[in-house]
Every structure is written in C-alpha cells, then in structure tokens.
Amino acid sequence: MQSFTQKIRLKVSRLRQLIVESLLPRESHHIGCSLSILDIVTVLYYSILRTNPKKPSDPDRDIFILSKGHGALAVYAVLYEKGFFSKDILMSYDRDGGKLPEHITHNISGVEVSTGSLGHGLPIGSGFALSFKNDRKDNKVYVLMSDGELNEGSNWESIMFAAHHKLSNLIAIIDLNGYQGYSTTEKVLDLSPLSEKFQSFGWNVHTVDGHNYEDMRLLFQKIQSETNTKPNVVIARTVKGKGIPFFEGKFESHYLSIDEETKKTILTQLQRN
Amino acid sequence: MRNAVINEIYKLMKNDERIYFLTGDLGFHVLEKIEKDFSKRFINVGIAEQNMIGIAAGLALSGKKVYVYSIIPFVTMRCFEQIRDDLCYHDLDVTIIGVGSGLSYGILSGTHFALEDIAILRSLPNMTIFSPADEIEASQGIRAFNNYAHPIYMRIGKSIEPQIYKDSYEFRIGKSVVLKKGKDIVIFTTGSISHEVLKSAHLLKIQNNIDVMVINIHTIKPLEIKRIKEFIKDKKIIVSVEEHGLIGGLGSIILEIFSDNYINRNILRIGTKDHFIKEIGTQAYLRKILHLDANGIYDQIINYLHNEK
Numbered sequence: 254m255q256s257f258t259q260k261i262r263l264k265v266s267r268l269r270q271l272i273v274e275s276l277l278p279r280e281s282h283h284i285g286c287s288l289s290i291l292d293i294v295t296v297l298y299y300s301i302l303r304t305n306p307k308k309p310s311d312p313d314r315d316i317f318i319l320s321k322g323h324g325a326l327a328v329y330a331v332l333y334e335k336g337f338f339s340k341d342i343l344m345s346y347d348r349d350g351g352k353l354p355e356h357i358t359h360n361i362s363g364v365e366v367s368t369g370s371l372g373h374g375l376p377i378g379s380g381f382a383l384s385f386k387n388d389r390k391d392n393k394v395y396v397l398m399s400d401g402e403l404n405e406g407s408n409w410e411s412i413m414f415a416a417h418h419k420l421s422n423l424i425a426i427i428d429l430n431g432y433q434g435y436s437t438t439e440k441v442l443d444l445s446p447l448s449e450k451f452q453s454f455g456w457n458v459h460t461v462d463g464h465n466y467e468d469m470r471l472l473f474q475k476i477q478s479e480t481n482t483k484p485n486v487v488i489a490r491t492v493k494g495k496g497i498p499f500f501e502g503k504f505e506s507h508y509l510s511i512d513e514e515t516k517k518t519i520l521t522q523l524q525r526n
Numbered sequence: 527m528r529n530a531v532i533n534e535i536y537k538l539m540k541n542d543e544r545i546y547f548l549t550g551d552l553g554f555h556v557l558e559k560i561e562k563d564f565s566k567r568f569i570n571v572g573i574a575e576q577n578m579i580g581i582a583a584g585l586a587l588s589g590k591k592v593y594v595y596s597i598i599p600f601v602t603m604r605c606f607e608q609i610r611d612d613l614c615y616h617d618l619d620v621t622i623i624g625v626g627s628g629l630s631y632g633i634l635s636g637t638h639f640a641l642e643d644i645a646i647l648r649s650l651p652n653m654t655i656f657s658p659a660d661e662i663e664a665s666q667g668i669r670a671f672n673n674y675a676h677p678i679y680m681r682i683g684k685s686i687e688p689q690i691y692k693d694s695y696e697f698r699i700g701k702s703v704v705l706k707k708g709k710d711i712v713i714f715t716t717g718s719i720s721h722e723v724l725k726s727a728h729l730l731k732i733q734n735n736i737d738v739m740v741i742n743i744h745t746i747k748p749l750e751i752k753r754i755k756e757f758i759k760d761k762k763i764i765v766s767v768e769e770h771g772l773i774g775g776l777g778s779i780i781l782e783i784f785s786d787n788y789i790n791r792n793i794l795r796i797g798t799k800d801h802f803i804k805e806i807g808t809q810a811y812l813r814k815i816l817h818l819d820a821n822g823i824y825d826q827i828i829n830y831l832h833n834e835k
Contacts, residue, residue, distance in 0.1 A: 359616060365587065370611055376577045377612060380584020387566050407608075410577035418569075 261466040277347040278513040285494035285506020287326040289430045306336035320374020321399035325357035337363035372405025382423040401433025416455030419482035430493040463489030527683040530661030534668040550596035579608035586618035598624035598640035613677040614652040621678040628769025630684035632808040645774025655746040657681045659720040660690040666697035687718040708739035713765040725820030767796045
C-alpha cells in the first residue's frame with residue numbers, strides 16, 4: 254500500500270508540472286512563492302481540510318485563506334486537481350481574457366477570499382473564526398501567510414484579537430522561506446525571535462518542516478485535537494522555489510519569469526523525475 | 527443622530543441574530559445597551575480599524591450582517607484599503623457607521639474632521655453612501671437598508687442635530703427629497719448642513735424675494751439622475767452645499783452628471799476649500815467663519831448672483 258508520503262509526493266510532482274505548464278512565458282512571476290507553499294497546500298487539501306468541490310459553499314467546510322495572494326498558482330493547481338474547476342481554466346492563468354490572475358481571486362470556485370495586498374488574510378480569518386465559535390460550529394480556519402507579510406501591522410492587531418477572543422479554531426501558517434521583496438527577512442526587518450513573539454501574544458506555537466508531508470499531517474491533526482483555547486500558529490520552514498532546481502533556494506524566483514524554451518526544459522526534467 | 531441610529535440598530539439586532547456590531551473602542555455612553563443585551567454580537571475590537579474591517583469581512587463571508595462603528599477618519603481613511611479589498615471587492619453586507627460628518631467634532635480639530643470621506647469612498651465600486659439630514663431620515667434609512675446586503679458608508683453627525691423632517695416620509699434608497707419647493711434657484715445639499723441651507727433659503731426669500739428649491743440628497747451613491755435633471759429645469763442658478771471639501775464631493779458629483787448628460791450648466795459649489803482648517807472652535811463657529819452657516823451660504827449665493835450679472 255502507498256504510504257501517505259508516497260501519495261503526496263506523487264501528487265506534488267504532478268502539481269509542479271501543472272504549475273510550470275500553466276506559466277505564461279516571459280510574463281508570469283511569483284513562481285518561487287508558489288513553489289515554497291505547494292507542499293503545505295497539498296497536505297492541507299489532501300489530508301486536513303474539509304472541502305467539497307461539488308458543494309464549494311458547504312456550510313460545514315473548513316476555510317482556507319491564502320493571505321500571501323501572490324502564491325495563488327499553488328492553490329489554483331490544487332483546486333483544479335481536486336475538481337473545483339476544469340483544466341482550461343487553470344491553463345488560462347495570467348492569460349489575456351483568462352479566469353485566474355496572478356494574485357488569488359474569489360471569482361473562482363473554491364477560493365474564499367481575494368488577496369494580493371499583504372496583511373488582509375488574518376483579520377478576515379479571525380472574523381470567520383469568531384463567527385464559527387459564536388455559532389458553536391466546528392469549522393476550522395486556516396490562513397497561510399508569508400514571513401515578510403508579518404511586517405504589516407494589521408496582522409499584529411489580529412494576533413492580539415485572536416488570542417483575546419480565544420479563537421482556537423484559527424490556524425495561521427507562516428511560510429518561513431526567509432525572503433521578502435528586497436532581500437532576506439533578517440536584513441529587511443528582522444522577525445526573530447518569531448516563536449517567542451507569538452508565544453508572548455498568547456498563541457500556541459508549532460514549528461515544522463514545510464516540506465515534510467508526514468510531519469505536517471501529524472501536526473495539523475494534533476492541532477485539531479488541541480484542547481486549550483489559544484489560537485495556533487504553525488511556523489513552517491520552507492525553501493523558496495522548492496522542487497524545481499531552476500528556482501529552488503533562489504531569491505530571484507520571486508520576480509523571475511521564464512521563456513518558452515526554459516519552460517520546455519523544466520517540464521521535460523519534471524516529467525523525467 | 528447617533529443615538530437614533532444606535533436605537534434603530536438595536537431593534538434590528540433584537541430580531542435578527544445574524545447582526546453583529548463592531549466598534550473600534552469608541553461609543554462610550556452610546557453603545558452600552560447593545561453591549562449588554564447582545565454581548566456575543568457586540569465586539570469592541572480595540573483601537574485597530576484595519577483588523578476591524580477584516581473581521582467584519584470574515585463575519586459577512588460566513589453569513590452575518592455587520593455594522594462597524596467609529597469616528598469617520600479612523601473607520602474610513604485608516605483602513606481604506608481594507609474597505610476596498612475586503613468589503614467592496616467581495617461586495618459584502620457591511621455597513622460602516624462613520625460618526626462626525628464634516629466639522630462635527632469642532633474643537634477636537636483637524637484630525638477628527640471628515641471633509642474628504644465622500645470623495646474617497648464614492649470612488650469605490652459596490653459602495654453605497656448614505657448621508658442622512660437628521661435622525662428621522664437616519665432611522666428610516668437604517669430600516670430601508672436592512673436587506674440591502676452590499677457595503678454601505680453611513681455618514682452621520684456627532685450628537686444632536688436640528689430636526690429637518692417633522693415626521694416619517696416615504697424613504698427610498700437613491701431617491702432625493704424635496705425639502706422645500708421653489709421656482710427661482712435650486713440648492714442641492716446633504717447631511718446635517720441641510721438645516722443651514724433651509725435657513726438660507728428663508729433669508730433669500732424674505733430679503734431678496736428669491737424662491738429657492740432645496741433638495742436633500744441622502745443617498746449620495748447611487749443617485750437618481752432623472753430627478754436631478756427635473757429639479758434644475760428653469761432654475762436661474764444651481765447651487766450645491768456640503769460640509770465637505772469641494773474636491774470630489776456632492777458638487778463634483780452633480781458636475782459629473784451634467785457633463786455625462788450634455789447639460790451645459792454651471793454650479794455654485796459651496797463647501798470647504800482646498801486647505802486644512804487652522805481655525806479653532808465649535809462646529810457652529812467654524813461653519814460661520816467658513817461661510818457655511820445660513821448667513822454665509824446666503825452671502826455666497828448673493829455674491830454669485832451679483833457677479834453673474
């Protein structure tokens with residue numbers, strides 16, 4: 254029998270191909286930003302989140318918000334693979350007249366919230382979490398954020414709010430790839446000590462390798478059974494551009510677009526693996 | 527006006543458990559009734575307006591109807607992008623109650639004035655702007671907008687404003703109201719300054735025998751254009767009066783309507799000029815020195831008529 258890790262590895266491999274296939278040569282960027290979260294998003298959608306492609310507005314669904322809206326392509330690929338929309342929609346990514354812009358849009362099945370400006374996802378997620386808590390519903394709210402995004406003050410307003418209102422159904426995930434717009438997060442505006450910051454704000458803090466499927470699944474399951482009343486943050490160490498050597502670990506993968514030839518080369522390599 | 531609005535929302539909350547009320551730590555001595563009776567649905571989010579709008583969006587996306595409350599600059603300008611992205615882009619059932627229209631905050635001064643809010647908020651798609659003249663209109667509007675389910679910015683005064691209406695009337699979203707009939711000139715106005723406008727119309731009649739029509743535009747956006755066209759027919763001059771800057775407010779809106787509809791008319795636009803208010807004083811004092819009280823409006827119209835000749 255296939256182990257969970259094997260299953261997800263195969264899925265991620267297929268998703269990477271879909272991601273590269275959907276890129277618009279010489280135009281699409283934010284490729285590294287999508288690849289760094291692909292493993293997290295895949296584990297969530299294939300082992301944790303309650304979602305239903307046939308009933309995207311199911312009142313019992315869990316809520317997933319991509320606050321780092323520039324990583325949209327990872328979510329689009331997963332949503333397509335889960336059956337939320339057809340392949341021609343995925344392949345319209347970034348195209349003139351297409352359905353999927355580079356920053357995530359709620360105008361497509363399966364996406365709850367449009368983002369793109371940073372620091373919006375956690376406040377909205379807090380609103381969802383408060384609503385579910387007051388209604389005694391067990392829906393969970395997952396907000397995937399970037400590390401650089403934590404520069405935005407609105408997040409810290411929300412971090413205080415969620416702890417104060419005991420929103421234990423809220424799970425923030427930080428994609429800790431260590432890079433932001435200009436340079437490393439350490440050089441631009443040092444976040445450290447990040448765990449201690451969240452702890453002192455009254456959150457349960459968890460750290461995980463954001464590319465280890467089994468560890469992530471176990472951690473998210475553990476969080477679901479957590480009995481205290483604190484909100485949860487998962488600090489996931491990731492590698493920008495993960496899984497494709499052309500982008501992996503490279504700061505430029507935030508901005509870099511590729512030409513048709515490079516796209517073909519990468520696709521051939523991915524198909525070979 | 528503020529208490530009337532809160533009382534009306536209280537009644538709605540009593541009958542509809544979907545309704546949430548959020549405040550940015552303001553409303554002391556005003557909101558306690560809501561807090562006491564609907565403790566779970568009354569959330570003081572603290573002094574954090576960006577988060578407040580985001581929370582409102584999350585609540586609305588999960589099926590709630592939400593009111594958010596604070597002083598106008600804090601609940602509109604501080605969190606403008608949240609209003610655009612979270613509320614308007616997603617077209618959510620959230621009403622922003624902004625307190626302190628125009629110069630309402632008087633001696634609290636510049637940071638608390640609201641003289642640019644209409645201009646910036648009307649630029650947002652899906653946004654509706656409701657600017658009642660008094661508490662009767664405010665209460666009627668709250669009821670009429672109850673099932674509207676789109677973002678609304680409600681611009682209200684700070685405390686007790688003079689009553690314009692004697693009684694309830696047939697309120698309709700977007701339908702401006704004839705406060706006073708008249709055949710010579712027409713004044714378009716909005717909000718609590720309508721009171722000064724009515725007084726200036728009275729002065730024009732008794733001192734100059736000018737018969738003034740006064741139109742209250744309570745829904746600034748969307749606005750029924752057809753009625754505007756009717757009101758300006760055969761009028762010697764057209765005037766707009768607002769407790770707001772001249773850039774982008776009511777006067778600008780009417781000019782845009784004229785331009786878009788090939789109406790070749792000028793407007794005397796009365797409002798605050800393109801500079802910050804340095805003078806200190808109550809709302810009444812500031813209106814007076816800025817020529818926005820009844821006498822000031824009267825003088826500006828008389829000067830305009832004089833210059834036209």
